[in-house]
Amino acid sequence: MHANTFDRYQAGEGLIHSLAPQVKVVLTVLFILSNVLLPDGAWLALSLAWCLVLLTSTLAGLGIGYTLKRSFVALPFALAAVTVAFNLPGQPLVKWNIGPWQLVATDAGVIRFASIVVRTWLSVQMAILLTATTRFPDLIHALNHLHIPQLLVAIISFMYRYLFILTDEAMRLMRAREARSARPMAGGGGGSVAWRARVSGNMIGQLFLRSYERSDRVYNAMLARGYSGQFLTISPHQMHTKDWAIGATAIIIMLLLQVIGRLTLQ
Amino acid sequence: MSYVSRAYISAGATDSPALHIPDGFLSVWMALLCWAAAVLLLAIAVRRSRGELVERQIPLMGVMAAFIFAAQMINFPVAGGTSGHLLGGALAAIALGPWAGMLVMTSVIGVQALLFQDGGLVVMGANILNMGLLTTLIGYGLFQTVAGQRREVRLAVAGIAAWLSVIAGALATSLQLWLSGTTALRIVVPAMVGIHALIGIGEALITVAALAFILQTRPDILEVHSQTRGGRGWVIAGAIMALVVVLLAPLASANPDGLERVAMDLGFIQQGMASPYQILPDYTLPLMNETALSTILAGAIGVMVVAGLTVMVVRLLRRPARATS
Numbered sequence: 001m002h003a004n005t006f007d008r009y010q011a012g013e014g015l016i017h018s019l020a021p022q023v024k025v026v027l028t029v030l031f032i033l034s035n036v037l038l039p040d041g042a043w044l045a046l047s048l049a050w051c052l053v054l055l056t057s058t059l060a061g062l063g064i065g066y067t068l069k070r071s072f073v074a075l076p077f078a079l080a081a082v083t084v085a086f087n088l089p090g091q092p093l094v095k096w097n098i099g100p101w102q103l104v105a106t107d108a109g110v111i112r113f114a115s116i117v118v119r120t121w122l123s124v125q126m127a128i129l130l131t132a133t134t135r136f137p138d139l140i141h142a143l144n145h146l147h148i149p150q151l152l153v154a155i156i157s158f159m160y161r162y163l164f165i166l167t168d169e170a171m172r173l174m175r176a177r178e179a180r181s182a183r184p185m186a187g188g189g190g191g192s193v194a195w196r197a198r199v200s201g202n203m204i205g206q207l208f209l210r211s212y213e214r215s216d217r218v219y220n221a222m223l224a225r226g227y228s229g230q231f232l233t234i235s236p237h238q239m240h241t242k243d244w245a246i247g248a249t250a251i252i253i254m255l256l257l258q259v260i261g262r263l264t265l266q
Numbered sequence: 267m268s269y270v271s272r273a274y275i276s277a278g279a280t281d282s283p284a285l286h287i288p289d290g291f292l293s294v295w296m297a298l299l300c301w302a303a304a305v306l307l308l309a310i311a312v313r314r315s316r317g318e319l320v321e322r323q324i325p326l327m328g329v330m331a332a333f334i335f336a337a338q339m340i341n342f343p344v345a346g347g348t349s350g351h352l353l354g355g356a357l358a359a360i361a362l363g364p365w366a367g368m369l370v371m372t373s374v375i376g377v378q379a380l381l382f383q384d385g386g387l388v389v390m391g392a393n394i395l396n397m398g399l400l401t402t403l404i405g406y407g408l409f410q411t412v413a414g415q416r417r418e419v420r421l422a423v424a425g426i427a428a429w430l431s432v433i434a435g436a437l438a439t440s441l442q443l444w445l446s447g448t449t450a451l452r453i454v455v456p457a458m459v460g461i462h463a464l465i466g467i468g469e470a471l472i473t474v475a476a477l478a479f480i481l482q483t484r485p486d487i488l489e490v491h492s493q494t495r496g497g498r499g500w501v502i503a504g505a506i507m508a509l510v511v512v513l514l515a516p517l518a519s520a521n522p523d524g525l526e527r528v529a530m531d532l533g534f535i536q537q538g539m540a541s542p543y544q545i546l547p548d549y550t551l552p553l554m555n556e557t558a559l560s561t562i563l564a565g566a567i568g569v570m571v572v573a574g575l576t577v578m579v580v581r582l583l584r585r586p587a588r589a590t591s
Contacts, residue, residue, distance in 0.1 A: 008381070032289045032388045036297070073383050077288050080440075080449050080458075087450035116448055119290035120386075127289070127383045139380060149312045151320065155373045158328020159335070163377070166329070166336040174340060193344060194471060200342035201475020204352060207337055208361065208476060209484055215329035219322060 008070075008131045016060035016133045020243040021142035027250050028130045032123040034254040038261040040115040045261030046122065052253065053125045060133045067125040081116045085109040136160055141237055162218075166211055173203045285353075285397055285439055286378065289386030293446040300442065301391030307399050308372060311365040327366050331373040334358055342468055350468030353435070355401025356409075356428040357473045361480065361488060364406040364500060371398030396438045400507065401431035407504010410497075417481060421474050427508075428473035429466040434511045436462035437518065456519040 016024075031052070038045050054064050090108030097103075134142075140157045144150070177199060191199075292300070315323065334354040341349040354374075359367030372394050378384040385393045408427035412420050440458040444451045481488060 029387055032386065033294070036290055036292075036294050036388060070383070073288075077291060080443060080454055081291065083450035083453045084448060087452075112447070116290055120288045121290075123289035123386060123388075124383050127379075127387060131381060131383070136381060149308075151312050151315060151324070152308070152369060152373065152376075154324045155327045155331055155369055156376060158325055159331035159373050159377055160381075162329050162332035163335055166332045167339065170336040170339050196344075197342050197468065197471035198475040200340055200352075201472040202479045203340050204337045204357075204472060205476040205479025205483070207340070208333060208357075208480060211329050211333035211336075212326070212484070212487060215326040218329065219325045222325065 008128070009135050010060075010062060010066075010132045012061045012133065014059055014061045014133075015246075016056060016129075019133075019246060020237050020239055021134050021138040022145040022237065023239070023243045023247045024130055024134055025139065025142045025146065027247060028126050030251065030254055031126045034257055035119040035122050037258060038115075038119070039265055041111045042115075042261035042265055044264045045257045046115070046118050048257055048260065049122050052257075053122060053129070056126070056129050060129065062129070062132060066132070067128045070128050071121055071125045073124060075117075075121075077120070078113075078117050081113055084116070085113040088112060138235070138237065141235075145237060158218075162211075162214075165214075166207070169210060170203075170207055173207060177203065285393070285435055286375075286385035287389045287392055287396075287439060287443070288383075289388050291386070291446065291448050292389045292392055292442055293448075294388075296442055296446045297389050297392060300389070300395050304372075304391040304394045304399060307368065308394075311368045314365045315369065323366065327362070327370050328373075330358065330362055330366070331370045331377070334370060334374050335377070342472060344468065350465060350472075352472050352476075353397065353401065353432060353469055355397060355435070356405025356424070356431045356469070357476055359402035359406035360409045360424055360427075360473075360477060363490075364402055367402040367406065368399055371402060374398070392439070392442050396435045396442075400434045400438055404431040404434055404504055404507050404511070407500045407502075408508055409504075410501045411505065421478055421481075424477050425470040425474040427504075429463075429470040430508050430511055432462050432466035432469045433459060433515055434507065437511060437515050441518070451518070459515050459519050 031049070035046070035049060038049070053067060057064060057066055085105050086103050086109060088106050088109035090106030092104045093107055093110060094105045095103065131139075137157070137160070140153060140160065143153050143156070334352075334357075337352050337354055337357075339351065341351050343349045355367070355371050358370050361367075362370060375385060375390065375393050375398050379387055379390050379393070405424075405427045408430070409420070409424050412423045436458045437455070440449070440451075440455045443449045443454060477488070
């Protein structure tokens, strides 16, 4: 399997692509924080935040529609939040009678629900842009620069390196299972549920042992190539004036968003 | 899009509405609180994983994180087009040891959030806590209670531990959502706990089968962690956490009103909600005795959680000193 299957990186030369990865990570996290901090129903500020997403997307040369396609990953979670629309006191908007329960959607509840969904939707889009404009190895180096413990960063970089290989392995196991028809079919093929669970469990046990033994070989190969506990990179990711300037500008814009969000509600 | 990424997306779609909390669903203070708890445990895990063994352990843990990710793709067809898959927290902890298990699960959750937007960035602390730390704690702790017992007994306990670990994750997730003012307790806790009591059965079956396979082929791998590192602290911590889940899950599902009242009295809800929040008048009326009883119950559980965490932290901080001496 090719790495492209998983990697959402879109090659490019623009301003956003060339920004230091640690700046991009920090700004993405701050943007999400800023969304969460905006009060419910601050529609103007939330729309401006969306403009920020669109601006970033355009500057990165991805076009306006790019994030839209993938931004609905988190929406199933909205099901859990829908309950809040019926749970806040306020002016009743709609009433439904379902059996013994009476559901009353209130204006405060609906505003809160809509705010949660919009915040999530905006945050996911910025996270998509981060992955689309930053190579994953660069993201890992950014974690290093941001003083995430070396041990965790090392584990993550190993994980990324072997993700594709082990996924391939898992796919081969699943293909073998399908070929041997352990799949439930019309007419009751494929054994009982417990039997199918055991098959899956055996596959996972098999995959575990293969991975375990592979890590032995990996370590020996690394030692043979002079591994000394450090990962090296040819791109140093130093902060330039441009990175500082863009970072500062973005932070000022987000502070302005907060001010706007609070002013428009009063 | 290839078969693989579709498989990933479909695998993710079955559990992402359940446990990978996206950004925007937790209030800032809840997100920070979860980060604090996660960072505390991870700091101990990193500290405990230092030393001569770690250089050898890094490739192992990295490859194992990739393994958990790949294993989550191996689906287990249940019926009528629905299928379950492994979450892996209990398996990772039992097979690799608790600290390595925590670091491995944390890496998996981090990569899922960074690479696939499966789970948020600001709320990642909560996701790590729910899916990576609680699950490994319960999985390993309970498994250690039967260290040295017969194979069947160990496997059965591993199954129970896997089942409880999934419920613990679901319970923690729904409580965090509720305390953030994102969901209504009455609907979400029973729904989440109920669904995950079923999902947990699949997790238990797969975990037991995988462990049986490993025990048969390479028993030495499991023995490394279940004998040399078997500490009573893990047993106590795991048992306490399991007890909390066993007590709290039915309580929160059957009597959410009581829990809501406790949270009101403690001032959680006012902090969690941006807009003023009051319990509806007709909601506070019935059965004062019952709410008083549940207040006491929830209070007792709270004390147990704190006591358990304290015992655990103290024991963990004491052990490295003994190891070096």
